[in-house]
Amino acid sequence: MRKSAADRFRHLFNGSLLLRHHHHHHNRPPLSSPSPLSRLFSSMASDSPFPVSARNINPKVLKCEYAVRGEVVTLAQNLQKDLQANPGAHPFDEANPGAHPFDEILYCNIGNPQSLGQAPITFFREVLALCDHPTILDKSETQGLFSADSIERAWQIVDQIPGRATGAYSHSQGIKGLRDTIAAGIAERDGFPANPDDIFMTDGASPAVHNMMQLLIRSENDGILCPIPQYPLYSASITLHNGCLVPYYLEEATGWGLEIPELKKQLDAAKSKGINVRALVVINPGNPTGQVLAEENQRDIVEFCKQEGLVLLADEVYQENVYVPEKKFHSFKKVCRSMGYGEDDITLVSFQSVSKGYHGECGKRGGYMEVTGFSTEVREQIYKMASVNLCSNISGQILASLVMSPPKVGDESYESFMAEKGNILASLARRAKTLEDAFNKLEGVTCNRAEGAMYLFPQIRLPQKAIKAAGAENTAPDNFYCKRLLNATGVVVVPGSGFGQVPGTWHFRCTILPPEEKIPAIASRLTEFHEKFMDEFRD
Amino acid sequence: MRKSAADRFRHLFNGSLLLRHHHHHHNRPPLSSPSPLSRLFSSMASDSPFPVSARNINPKVLKCEYAVRGEVVTLAQNLQKDLQANPGAHPFDEANPGAHPFDEILYCNIGNPQSLGQAPITFFREVLALCDHPTILDKSETQGLFSADSIERAWQIVDQIPGRATGAYSHSQGIKGLRDTIAAGIAERDGFPANPDDIFMTDGASPAVHNMMQLLIRSENDGILCPIPQYPLYSASITLHNGCLVPYYLEEATGWGLEIPELKKQLDAAKSKGINVRALVVINPGNPTGQVLAEENQRDIVEFCKQEGLVLLADEVYQENVYVPEKKFHSFKKVCRSMGYGEDDITLVSFQSVSKGYHGECGKRGGYMEVTGFSTEVREQIYKMASVNLCSNISGQILASLVMSPPKVGDESYESFMAEKGNILASLARRAKTLEDAFNKLEGVTCNRAEGAMYLFPQIRLPQKAIKAAGAENTAPDNFYCKRLLNATGVVVVPGSGFGQVPGTWHFRCTILPPEEKIPAIASRLTEFHEKFMDEFRD
Structure with missing residues (x-):
């Protein structure tokens, strides 16, 4: 079953990532392959009045995909405009074909808590x-x-802040005093010291990930090991930087387990194709998969990176989002140091963001990366890259320091x-459980627990008839299901194909973020939709 | 004199930009060439314990240069630490070799008004x-x-804001209501309508410039026409995106004039080398050069882009910073529309930032690009790129809307x-004039007016003896001068070589931003330094 994951992945991505290293000259996009690109090209007029067309832009931009704000979301935005233009026409009105059987769009496509009513701290x-x-x-x-x-x-x-100038560009890595605060917060979290000079503050975690991809990827022969399913920032960033995504599969049957033999197998397969694998991406807690890694598993991952000379890129933006009492977040930095590995033993980058956690301050675009185990020369290059964009926004920097140093006992x-923090986290845990239970009751659906993060990633076993119907609409079966779900319920979820999944399996990602009082209604809308869908397509 | 500007430029950049298209395979950096890279490599130990070293990172990162926060600034930061550690040791104390003949570092290297004491609006x-x-x-x-x-x-x-959620990710282009405000502000400024769907809000102007370079550059055979001198964001971004900077020289003798025959000559020269020139960058008001383009000149530039099928990338971040009564800022959008050129006639991107103007809110990282004359397909790609980073920070978005819609007559x-705005702009004009006059009185120095922006870019005619002394220190003569200036006065300026200059000429960029009451002292410190420098090195 897991023999040729790389081959399956190649199929999944239409060859656009893994196979690229076989084509050395591709100034022109590969018009002959049956990819989304060629469909786009063939639909275009050639006598455009514009000097820039989809035929002559950077093909890496064309190739890049970002499902979290992809087709289903665009459809949802159009539906929302419909609803606003036609507010009285629901519930479903047969005389009015523009009407919809729901009165609001529920955006469960993106981890954006405050957009769904969560109040800020x-x-x-x-x-x-x-x-x-x-x-x-x-x-x-x-x-x-x-x-x-x-x-x-x-x-x-x-x-x-030097000169108390909250409106000035700061040091390229961020204001020193705030980095001191963050380093102290990391030290308190981990029980191991942190150095403020290792902190690079960024506008959310995304630019930090791009920075690392830019640093590490030299050509299409450089690979980055990424989990499948993965958060599509990684595939998008690797594509934009012309690298090769080397997939490793999380084991759904064991709660999205991250297994070292699978890592090793995929690394060796990539090496045998001439890929220089530079880094391993681990998302913990998992996105879209919600698992929280056990400390022992983390030690094995660290050992693997050390033995194989890989940079460990640890996406730890959900470190505050753990919902089950038997699991606890351990930073990879803490795990490394507790194994006795210091600065010279392992190269580790940890990404953190103010967008997640209990606070969910997505709009502030704050975050940082903690960069350890790089030589002085390389650190200078990372600093130079940060300098080209001058600095991250100061409000985001301040917020990152607050997140790592919240009020203490005795403060007013x-x-x-x-209470605010506890209520949010407890409610998220209840919402996750309610939705998980609802999904697991659906015919042909299984859903692992959201131990952490903000998502559920249920597997839907679609009938052949549904898969055929999707084919007739020239779309992937999970996309077909998600569009149907949207049109029937107003609930926006993201098809599993946007994250990657074992070929032949179908999933979607659904956030646990709608207001708690709406969760039962959402669960029953989803249930009702799924029953009707199965009635229509059951083989 | 201006015959072989491209050749001179090639020399200037050590072949790293213009010549790259001759090397098709360069997975390994060019160790044999006498570039800064090879010097870096040769200084490195080969038995590094780190998997990542300067030998195996992305060579484009190594090549990239960003002088505004380069060597002189690093020296200044070290001096500042000295001063803080040793505050009583000035003025110059022969018994204390660690002492410095100044008591503060004045950062005139970067357009960062609030860092030098300017109060926010x-x-x-x-x-x-x-x-x-x-x-x-x-x-x-x-x-x-x-x-x-x-x-x-x-x-x-x-x-x-949907749901009043100021902490939520917004629409990828920015909050629609704020884009409406900005579009209305543009329409009021220009007298021609603007479409909120053309606005892409960004964390300052830098990410917007990167977005456009990423979109347009497919390979090292794609070129971008850039002014020389230029703001080094452009050279850095073009390098990072693997493109080719095609230089056009501004004419210092005519107040940094932008001449169409020079554009045409450089375009033809690039084409004859097989470069596909995609776009023309114009910075108006100029950075580092401070000139404000005449409307007639702008019409010629628009016509040139139209005829040659070039995207016009208009850096208009200094649009509020005009200091001379006979000059006025005209946006390129207004110029295009007043020529009768609409959406289908010209492809134009205008960059704006909250970091500049009279407000100088650099730390807020707000900005936008107005994108016109792109096909629907390409706009979708621009939207997708914006989506990968989710959105720009909301405070920056709000500030961008305020800048384009400040208080009106009748508001409290x-x-x-x-008064705040007027005082700042009037003071900047006086500071620019005082510094310009001081520079022009120095032996061998000529300085064009700062008609706009925040900088002066004086030319220093260095004696041969100084040039030799620089050579002996293995540094460029303008770098030598700027380091000497820093060590003698605490004033931080950026050598002209960071911006590009006609080879054999030497300049530096100095902001006009220090507090007005300090300007006379700065002028006399500069004068005193320069006299001593010339006494030491006069041929």
Whole structure:
């Protein structure tokens, strides 16, 4: 069953990633292959008045895919416009073909908690507001509006910024005082020291991932080991940087287990094709798969990277999102150090973001990478790359420092902060469980637990009749299912093919983020849809 | 004199940009060439314990240069640490070799106004703070702390955000309501309509420039026409995207004139070498050169792009920074439309940023590009690229909307806003003039006016003895001069070689941003330094 994962993956991606290293000259896109590109080209007029056309842009851009905001989401946005233009026409009205059997679109396609009504953490927003307008810090009205510890924290932060200039470009890695705070937070989390000079603050985690791909990938012969299913930022970034995604499959039957023999097999297969594998991406807790790695498993992964000379790229943006009592997040940095591996033993990059966790401050675009085990020369190059974009946004930098150093016992905000945080995490755990149970009750559907992160990734065993119907519409079966689901329920999920899956299996990713009071209705809408779908297509 | 600009440029950049298209296979860096790369490699131990070394990272990263935060700035940061560690040791103390003849470092290397003490615009910061913490919007204390129109504007903005979720990822192009505001601001500026769907909001202008380079550059045979001198973001981005910088020289003798025959000559020269020239970069007002283009000149540039099928990449981030009454900023969009050229006639991208102007909000990382004259297919690709990074930061988006729609007559903040803005711009004009005059009085130095932007770019005619001394230190003569200047005065400027210059000429870029009260002292320190320098090296 797992013999030729690389071959299956090649099929899955239409050869666009893994096979690229066989074509050395491809200034022109591969018009002869039956890829989405060639379909795009053939649909285009050749007498365009524009100097730039899909025929003459960077083919890597054309190849790049990003399903989280892909076709299903575009359809949803159009449906939403329909609903707004025609608000009275639901529930389903046979006389009105523009009407829809739902009255709102529920975006379960993206981990964007506040878009679905989650309120921001008060303390964080107080500090951000005060840092944006520090002239009110010493006004008396401010004490009536803001907590005492938010005022104190804002003073601390403003004093850490050279010249108190919250509107200035900072040091290319981020404001030193904030990096000190983050390093202290990492040390407290891990029980091992962290160096503020290892922190590179970024506008969310995505630019940090791009930076690493840009650094490591020299040509189409350089490979990056990525989990399948994966978060499509990785495939998109590898494609844009002209590299080769080397897939390793997570084992769905064991709760999306990450197995070393599979890593080893895929690494060797890639090497035998002449690929220089540079790095291993591990997403923990998993996206889209929601598993939380056991510490012992992490030690094996570290050992694997050390033995094989791979950079370990640890996507740890969901480190606060763990929902089951028997699992705990362990950073790879802590795991490495507890194995006795220091700076000179292992090259590790950990990505963190303010967009996830209990706070979900996606719009602030804050994040950092902690970069350890690189030579001085390479660190200078990473610094230079950061400098070309000057710095990440200061509000995001401040927020990243707050996330790594929230209110402490005794602070005025401590209790309300802990209540806000606890309520959000407990509610997310309940929502995950309710949706997981609902999915597992559906005919032909199995769904692993969301131990962490923000997603469920159920497998749907689609009848042959449905697969044929999808073929007739020239679309993938999971895409067919997700579009049907959207049109019937207004619920937006992302087809598994956007993340990668074992060929012949079909999944979708659904966030656990809709407001808790809506979850039962969503579960019953999904159930009702699925029953009708199966009734229509059951073989 | 201007015969072989391309050849001169090739020499200048050590062949790293223009010549690259002659090497088709360069998975290994060109160890045999006498480039900075080979020097770096030869200085490295080969038995590194790290899997990643300067020998095996992406050679495009190694090649990329970014002088604005380059060697001189690193030296300045070290000097600053010295000063902090040893604050009492100035003025120059012969008994203390660690002492320096100045008591502060003045960063004139980068357009970062607030780092040098410029206060933010009050109205902008009020609105940002309120949007960060909207729960205070309807509290009574808020009215004592914030202007009425800032509260009103914050309500408007929060209401424009779906679900009032200021912490959510937005639409990939930015929040629609804010793009409406920006489009209205552009229409008011230009007298021609603007479409909110043409606006892509970005974390400052740099990512927008990278996006366009990524879109347009397919291989090392694709060229981008760039001014010399240029802002090094362009050379860095072109290098990172594996393209070919096709230089055109600005004419220093005519106030950094942009001449069509020079454009044509360089275009033809590049074409004859097999380069597909895709786009023309124009920076107006100029960086580092400070000139403001005449409208007639802009019409010629538009006509040139139209005739030659080039995308016009208009860097218009200094559009508010014009200091001379006889010059006025005209956007290229307005110029195109006033020539009768619409969407189908010319492909134009305009870059704007919140980092510049009178507000100088560099740390907020806000900006946008207005993208016109692309086919639907290509626009979809631009949208997809934006989606991969989800969205730009919301504070930056809000600020971009404020910059394009500041307080109006009758608003409570109008008069104080106009006073803040007017004072900053008038002071910048005075600072530019004082520094320009001081430079022009120096032996062997000529300096064009800063008609706009934030920089002066004086030419220094260095004595042969100084050029030899630089050679003995294995550094470029302008770098030698700038390091000497730093060590003598604490003033940080960027050598002209970081921007490009006619070979054999030497310049530096100096911002006009230090506080006005310090400008006379800076001018006399520069003068004193230069006199001593010339006394030491005069032939």
